[in-house]
Amino acid sequence: MSLTAFLHSRYGRGFASRTEIEAHHAAAFRRFRAQVMPRSPFYRGMAELPLEDLPRMDKARLMANFSAINTCGIDHDTAMRTAIRAETGRDFRPLIGEVSVGLSTGTSGQRGLFLATPRERRLWAAIMLGRYWPELWRRQRVAFFMRADNALYRSLSNALVRFEFFDLLLPFEEHLSALAGLNPSVLIAPARILAMLAERQVAGRISLSPRRVISVAETLSPDDAALIGQAFRIRVDQVYQATEGVLAMTCRAGNLHLNERWLRIDRDVIDRATGAFCPVIHDFTRESLPILNHRLDDVLIPDPDPCPCGCASQRIARIEGREDDILWWASAAGPRMVTSEAIRTAIACLPQPLRDYRVIQRGRGLHIWLDDAASGADTALGASLAGLARQMGCQLPELAFHRGLPPESDAKRRRIRVEPDAIAPR
Incomplete structure (x- = not known):
């Protein structure tokens, strides 16, 4: 599956129509209902229900039922202790068996756990490398700025990729010399960090020449996108990823699309004038911690225009922010x-x-x-x-x-x- 995901991300044409997307989702969920839901104590008796009749989930309800929902037999308190120990000790290598455990930032008011099996880590790496690896024939140097490391992110590292984690809990200025020594070909960071690096690039304090710049974890404003693009002379790509999964990525034409090859994303419309909606996620790849009928409080603005890339997956004009904001x-x-x-x-x-x-x-x-x-x-x-x-x-x-x-x-x-x-x- 990882090779298929890599090839789809790298060379796939995308879906040609909504009909093709819906047929893909139907087939994927038939497999998920038969093979995954019976392994979850929470969902075991719900495999025949229509998706809309499954319990509506949010982060608080997912965490309250974590022990019963996950298919790995991992207790919530055990997972939380593992994640907090990694956070406080800044050692993100320990696993529970073969399963990595991560902790979200909690900026929405609720800290969330996520799990990733070896298969899920390989799938995520295949999607990311397929979409954003600049040149297949050249070893890449990846600088990854995040609050926490995880075996999921480390799955990017292989013989052809040198992966370096830059801890956002350390003073920002301390990273600049190591970053200059790495001179990354791929630079991945939250929007505010990319903007700070762009300011220092413009001021001549650093001189980086990345071939990919990817904004993650935060909403990328047009102001920051323009600053970053001008500083590094390259278009900024976006990966819209939450604890609940990778929801959207920029295409080859530079537009943000919902990740409808791996998720079905329904809409809870909050403003009819703009079409603004909160996404309701059904993930048919997440087997360790099933994400079904899960509503996020992020607000997305759809773009009704077809994309030059030819993919029919829903374009997103922008991520407006959290519903509460x-x-x-x-x-x-x-x-x-x-x-x-x-x-x-x-x-x-x-x-x-x-x-x-x-x-x-x-x-x-x-x-x-x-x-x-x-x-x-x-x-x-x-x-x-x-x-x-x-x-x-x-x-x-x-x-x-x-x-x-x-x-x-x-x-x-x-x-x-x-x-x-x-x-x-x-």
Whole structure:
């Protein structure tokens, strides 16, 4: 299966139509129902149910039933102790039998465990290498910046790939000399780290020449994508991966597509005007910890246009962020969703560029920090946001402008976010 996955990722044409995708999903789930669900104590009696009748899962419910859902006989507390020991000791080599255990960051408020068998690790590596390995005939040097290492990521390492893990819990500046010594051909990191590296590349503090730059773990904003692309003179690819699996990847044309070869992703639409939806995942490759009817709180904006690459898998215009971080402004018809793209566009149209910014909705107020803003930027942006509110038929929140940047309490450095007491749609 790993070889097939590699070849599909490297040379496959993708699905030609929705009909082909649906037929592929139906065949994959027939196998999954027959071979995998009976091995899960939780799902054993549900193999004949329609997908929509399976229990609706989220991270909290998955973790509450972890011991019964997984097919490896691994107890939740044992897995959690293993994962926490790896986190605190920064030694990510220990396994439970042959199964690797990982722990999510918990930025959504719930830390999640994930498992990966040797087969699943090989499959993941085959998909990643097939899609993003620059040249098959040349040994690659991979720099991977993440909060935690895992045997899953180490599965990228082989005779043709030198894999180096850069621990995000260490001071960032300490990594620069080792990174320069590696001079990676493939650079993988969260968007904020790529942006920081891009700033140092532009300033001449580092001189890297990667042939692939891949953003992971965080939403890649257009501002950061432009900065990173200009600094390294290469298009930034994206891998949208959560604890629950690899949900989307950029294609050869540079567009983000849902990973419909390996998952079925249904939509819980939260805004009909934009089509914004939270994905509901059914993964027919994850055998160690079945992910079925699992709703994420990420918000995706679909792109209705066909992709030049020819693949019919759903294009994603952008990952808007977590559902709890979507801006909602009051209107006569009820709260209206205001996309981060609309806010970014208003800021991008200011007469003079900013060094950086933050927009935080608190209650019914909108707090805006403009770093190194020219005189009059507050007034110009206020007028632009008022125009946006009129266009949408919304009430503009009370605006409060600040200079500099707020203390950085957000580990993922989201420029636009909502604090818990903000107005909610329901």
